[in-house]
Amino acid sequence: MKSDPFYKCTLHLEALGKQLKLHVPHDVFSTERIDEGTLLLLKHLPSLEPGSVLDMGCGYGALGLPVAARYPESRIDMVDRDLLAVAWAQKNARENNLENARVFGSLGYRDLSLEAPPYDWILCNVPARIGRPFIKHLFEAGLARLSPQGELRAVVITDLAPILNEMAQENGWPLTEEGRGSRHVVFAIKAPLAHSAVMEPEDLYLRDTVEIDGMKFDRPFDLGGDDPKRLSKGLPVLLDVLPRQAPRSVLIFRSGYGQIPIIGRSRWPSAQIVAVDRDLLGSAFVSRNARKLGFAGKLLDVRERAHLVDAIQADEHFDLAICELSPSAGEKVAEAELTALARSLDRNGQALILVLEKIERQWLGGITKRKKLSMTRILAREGYALLRLTSLQ
Numbered sequence: 001m002k003s004d005p006f007y008k009c010t011l012h013l014e015a016l017g018k019q020l021k022l023h024v025p026h027d028v029f030s031t032e033r034i035d036e037g038t039l040l041l042l043k044h045l046p047s048l049e050p051g052s053v054l055d056m057g058c059g060y061g062a063l064g065l066p067v068a069a070r071y072p073e074s075r076i077d078m079v080d081r082d083l084l085a086v087a088w089a090q091k092n093a094r095e096n097n098l099e100n101a102r103v104f105g106s107l108g109y110r111d112l113s114l115e116a117p118p119y120d121w122i123l124c125n126v127p128a129r130i131g132r133p134f135i136k137h138l139f140e141a142g143l144a145r146l147s148p149q150g151e152l153r154a155v156v157i158t159d160l161a162p163i164l165n166e167m168a169q170e171n172g173w174p175l176t177e178e179g180r181g182s183r184h185v186v187f188a189i190k191a192p193l194a195h196s197a198v199m200e201p202e203d204l205y206l207r208d209t210v211e212i213d214g215m216k217f218d219r220p221f222d223l224g225g226d227d228p229k230r231l232s233k234g235l236p237v238l239l240d241v242l243p244r245q246a247p248r249s250v251l252i253f254r255s256g257y258g259q260i261p262i263i264g265r266s267r268w269p270s271a272q273i274v275a276v277d278r279d280l281l282g283s284a285f286v287s288r289n290a291r292k293l294g295f296a297g298k299l300l301d302v303r304e305r306a307h308l309v310d311a312i313q314a315d316e317h318f319d320l321a322i323c324e325l326s327p328s329a330g331e332k333v334a335e336a337e338l339t340a341l342a343r344s345l346d347r348n349g350q351a352l353i354l355v356l357e358k359i360e361r362q363w364l365g366g367i368t369k370r371k372k373l374s375m376t377r378i379l380a381r382e383g384y385a386l387l388r389l390t391s392l393q
Helices: 036-043 064-070 081-095 132-144 160-170 228-240 259-267 281-292 331-342 357-371
Strands: 007-015 018-025 052-056 075-080 101-105 121-123 146-157 174-181 184-190 205-211 217-219 249-253 274-276 300-304 318-324 345-356 376-382 384-390
Touching: 018 064, 018 081, 036 121, 036 146, 036 184, 052 064, 064 075, 064 081, 064 101, 064 384, 075 081, 081 101, 081 331, 121 132, 121 174, 132 146, 132 160, 132 184, 132 259, 132 274, 146 160, 160 184, 160 300, 205 228, 217 281, 228 259, 228 318, 228 345, 228 376, 228 384, 249 259, 249 331, 259 274, 259 281, 259 300, 281 300, 318 331, 331 357, 331 384, 345 357, 357 376
Parallel strands: 052 075, 052 121, 075 101, 121 146, 249 274, 249 318, 274 300, 318 345
Antiparallel strands: 007 018, 146 184, 174 184, 205 217, 345 384, 376 384
16 A cells, blocks of 8 residues: 555544544545544434445545444445545555445536435535535435435535525525534435435536636636646646647646647647546536537547556557646655656657646656656746656657
């Protein structure tokens, strides 16, 4: 486990009378300690012993796995939109011998069958930035998936509590407060007497629209790496150096909501583009924006994988690869990703790497020496550096 470049630490959790060991990767939610909201929700679970539980947004398993340990005869489904978090929750389920826990990727309720058996409990630590439309859908669609005696319990940051109470009044939800901590509140809704399936609204995750390179992209709530500095300073650095001559095949890693893949389709109409991301929300918006802007089709291959190396087929090589290194993922992850990119290139191919200048100074000298990578700086501007990486073929 510790040899995995994503490994950050191991946390020991005591909850519900059980002790668990949780291995934690870099670059996911709450890597330093178990989140306070999760701990508060674990102290305020429903009293009814569940036959089935859904952990919505499971992360690396800090909520769902203690429940699985406490109720070994129960069916525990755990879902997350981040495939890296899913992979580590699966590892932690195996590590703790929790065979009743089933972990898989899902963007909200999207990938759960409407014909699936109902749940006695639905639990969620609600992301602070996910947006009001999703919070409403979380409750409405969740109520439709509860058993007759079921209950949905969610923990939110204190600032969201008034909004949730307001939404309950607007929609007639029988919302009750079940617990309160210094920074979080636990709410509950019991299953209604009658309910029907709730379809996912088309604009459930839509935040706004941004214009980049003359095209208008739909942008979702709560997608990492989309701060104003990156949009106004980092992304233009990369766009300025994209090749004028069209490559045949392009690999784009950390494809966000589609800016670089779709700009690539616009500039290189005949190129085969592979867009890779581990976040199901990001990949959903890559596909959405491609359809909206007229660039969907066989020449844009959207791949959802936890790790870059898993997205590249054994006999697959690219003329061009484009990647942005994640500061929060750490140096070992950057080393593994750069090595995978260099191996994925054709003999004469190149990878364009966008990175913060401070990360370039701290990490890349050591990485290039250890892995014998050939990497040169093309330019630096506004705190970002653009680097060229050549093939290991």
